Amino acid sequence: MPPSPYRPHPPHASLARRLAAPLATIAGIGAAFAYVGTVDPNEPGHYPACPLLRFTGIYCPGCGGLRSAHAFIHGDLGTAFGANAAATAGYAVFALVWVVWLVRAAQNRPVRIHVATRWWWALGGVLVIFGVVRNLPFGSALVP
Numbered sequence: 001m002p003p004s005p006y007r008p009h010p011p012h013a014s015l016a017r018r019l020a021a022p023l024a025t026i027a028g029i030g031a032a033f034a035y036v037g038t039v040d041p042n043e044p045g046h047y048p049a050c051p052l053l054r055f056t057g058i059y060c061p062g063c064g065g066l067r068s069a070h071a072f073i074h075g076d077l078g079t080a081f082g083a084n085a086a087a088t089a090g091y092a093v094f095a096l097v098w099v100v101w102l103v104r105a106a107q108n109r110p111v112r113i114h115v116a117t118r119w120w121w122a123l124g125g126v127l128v129i130f131g132v133v134r135n136l137p138f139g140s141a142l143v144p
Helices: 015-038 051-056 065-073 077-083 085-106 117-133 137-142
Strands: none
Touching: 015 065, 015 085, 065 077, 065 085, 077 085, 085 117, 117 137
């Protein structure tokens, strides 16, 4: 049974074993970003359309996420933020959490990131507001 992320590895666990999960995670994320970086989502036919946008014309909070990732991987942070501000902020949050995970795994310390329920509700609320505002006339700057 693999060790829980909330407990340190056994004291005899090698550094390679402790770093395997965070490095595998970043390899997967890196592969996904590499794919999106090489296969341009701005050209039609490469990726499926957002079903909500396709059938209703409404932008969901995730619309523009692939274009955001493509611009981000090419270093165009302004375009990435313009395509999907929430996704671009999410990249920074993911990077911070991943670095904490990597450092703690290297030090054989448990990863204890506890987010209170009210913060999850707040995040959900922010994403709902983001989704609504980007579909209103005054929120056109948030449209991908």
